[in-house]
Amino acid sequence: MSAPATHAALAIEADGLYLIYRERDVETVALRGAEISLPEGAWTSLMGPSGSGKSTLIHVLGGLLDPSGGRVLIRGEDLTRLPQAERALRRRRHIGMILQRDNLHPLLDVAGNVALTLRLDGRPAAQVRARVAELLARVGLSAHARQPIGKLSGGEAQRVAIAAALAPRPDVLLTDEVTGELDEETAGEVLDLLADVRAREGTAILTVTHNPLVAERADRMLRMRDGIVIEAGRGTDSG
Numbered sequence: 740m741s742a743p744a745t746h747a748a749l750a751i752e753a754d755g756l757y758l759i760y761r762e763r764d765v766e767t768v769a770l771r772g773a774e775i776s777l778p779e780g781a782w783t784s785l786m787g788p789s790g791s792g793k794s795t796l797i798h799v800l801g802g803l804l805d806p807s808g809g810r811v812l813i814r815g816e817d818l819t820r821l822p823q824a825e826r827a828l829r830r831r832r833h834i835g836m837i838l839q840r841d842n843l844h845p846l847l848d849v850a851g852n853v854a855l856t857l858r859l860d861g862r863p864a865a866q867v868r869a870r871v872a873e874l875l876a877r878v879g880l881s882a883h884a885r886q887p888i889g890k891l892s893g894g895e896a897q898r899v900a901i902a903a904a905l906a907p908r909p910d911v912l913l914t915d916e917v918t919g920e921l922d923e924e925t926a927g928e929v930l931d932l933l934a935d936v937r938a939r940e941g942t943a944i945l946t947v948t949h950n951p952l953v954a955e956r957a958d959r960m961l962r963m964r965d966g967i968v969i970e971a972g973r974g975t976d977s978g
């Protein structure tokens with residue numbers, strides 16, 4: 740089946756998402772029919788109370804968790820139907836992710852982290868070097884290329900994570916509390932960087948955040964509650 744033409748303008752589209760965590764005999768329904776679409780080149784922000792399912796949604800959109808129900812379309816194509824290896828490849832090429840924690844490989848230095856997905860993708864060494872140099876310059880860390888990850892400040896580490904996520908020129912960048920542990924000034928720099936990336940490369944961005952300053956930078960603001968995405972300003976908030 741070919742995807743309807745309306746999908747062309749959406750970088751990611753997901754609907755009917757259910758995700759149930761099972762731990763011993765405890766079940767947590769983290770997503771209950773969530774739907775979301777991320778238009779190409781748009782900056783969407785997602786807010787919502789702690790435990791409402793935001794990180795779970797990011798994991799499912801990025802293919803790190805399999806939903807118990809529903810589907811995720813990447814540029815109109817259903818990833819959940821692809822074999823595991825093919826899915827991993829698509830994910831690596833089309834989706835950049837910055838998670839709430841543990842984004843960087845502690846045994847690789849700064850340049851090694853930025854190069855990682857390109858190397859996994861089998862890109863030629865010269866191409867990898869050029870892209871890494873370009874990205875490190877862009878995030879202001881050229882002088883730190885050989886620095887071990889454990890010796891970076893929080894803001895520097897976050898900039899490395901952004902450079903690493905952007906290395907393969909993904910269509911979409913999914914970020915979870917990207918400014919979470921940064922002071923206001925450093926957070927502002929990280930947000931400027933995201934805005935710059937979007938302007939230059941047309942990357943669609945999702946920022947999951949508790950910070951209203953982050954949400955303000957976005958074109959669209961969505962909210963999540965009890966495992967469902969609620970469109971902001973749609974008047975669904977009564978009661």
Ligand SMILES: Nc1ncnc2c1ncn2[C@@H]1O[C@H](COP(=O)(O)OP(=O)(O)OP(=O)(O)O)[C@@H](O)[C@H]1O
Nearest residue numbers: 760761762767769788789790791792793794795796
């Ligand atoms: N690995 C897991 N195993 C079991 N339950 C989990 C797991 N991860 C999350 N949960 C539960 O699923 C629900 C949604 O969690 P999630 O991390 O998606 O929330 P969140 O909106 O990102 O919250 P926060 O704003 O605090 O980051 C919560 O009730 C949480 O306790």
Ligand SMILES: [Mg+2]
Nearest residue numbers: 793794795839
């Ligand atoms: Mg979270």
